[in-house]
Amino acid sequence: MFASGGYDHCVHLWSVKADLSSASPTTLSIKHNSQIQSLLAIHDSSHKLVSAGADCSVNIWDLSSERVVHSLKTSNSVYHAHPTTSPFCTLLEVSHCDSQFELRDHRLIPTVPVQRFGYVTLQFHGRYMKGTLFSNCFASGDRGGRVRVWDLRNIEKPCAQIECFDGQKIAHVVSHSSRLLACSENSQIRSIKYDQAI
Missing domain, CATH: 2.40.10.480 (Thrombin, subunit H)
Structure with a gap:
């Protein structure tokens, strides 16, 4: 099964055949007034x-x-x-x-x-900027090229701020293996070790 939702304000739950030949949706009775x-x-x-x-x-x-x-x-x-x-x-x-x-x-x-x-x-x-969770931490990029990391056990201020791209928006931060990967709006990728961030 997988779920989808979007501009129709509805959530659809899809059942996929075992051979992956087709999928059939069921609309769930979840009420949203917007996308x-x-x-x-x-x-x-x-x-x-x-x-x-x-x-x-x-x-x-x-x-x-x-x-x-x-x-x-x-x-x-x-x-x-x-x-x-x-x-x-x-x-x-x-x-x-x-x-x-x-x-x-x-x-x-x-x-x-x-x-x-x-x-x-x-x-x-x-909508096109997305952070990531890893262990007890959350990392997110900003519009100026910086990644901030918060320890979710103490969210008063970031535990780390890492300069990745000078003046470029970071569209996505992903945790992978023992690293954070930051992707800029012009498709550059920077790899950051976790021990730099924590």
């Missing part, structure tokens, strides 16, 4: 699907009961959703100028429901 920008499969007490949209809403769909078991409202439009080391928490990248990241506990009665962090900037990240 769906991120989907994330998680497993806490059961298999679930997180859908996040431009309408500032996050829905958590339980695959076994076939219903939305929890809905959250975010401060701004959600660009990306990431799994964390806790199955009950999700990291969201949102449209904001100083708190671009939200660490959300999606249990019904969380101790700390949301922690927001980020850095001050004049422009939103946008």
Whole structure:
């Protein structure tokens, strides 16, 4: 199975034949009022699907009961959703100028429901900039060519800031093996060792 969502405001769950010859969709009854920008499969007490949209809403769909078991409202439009080391928490990248990241506990009665962090900037990240999680850390690039790394156990300020590309937007940061890979808007790639970042 795989899931898709987009401009039709719907989430489709696709079943793929074993021989990969075809796939058939089922539309889930998840309500969004705008485009769906991120989907994330998680497993806490059961298999679930997180859908996040431009309408500032996050829905958590339980695959076994076939219903939305929890809905959250975010401060701004959600660009990306990431799994964390806790199955009950999700990291969201949102449209904001100083708190671009939200660490959300999606249990019904969380101790700390949301922690927001980020850095001050004049422009939103946008849908085409994406960070990455590794161990207990989160890394994200900015529009000036710098990668910031936060330890999720202490998000007051970045634990590292690495200059990668002078004045070029970093479109994507990926963790790979023992390194971070930063990709600039003009397709240059820089490899960063983890021990430089932590």
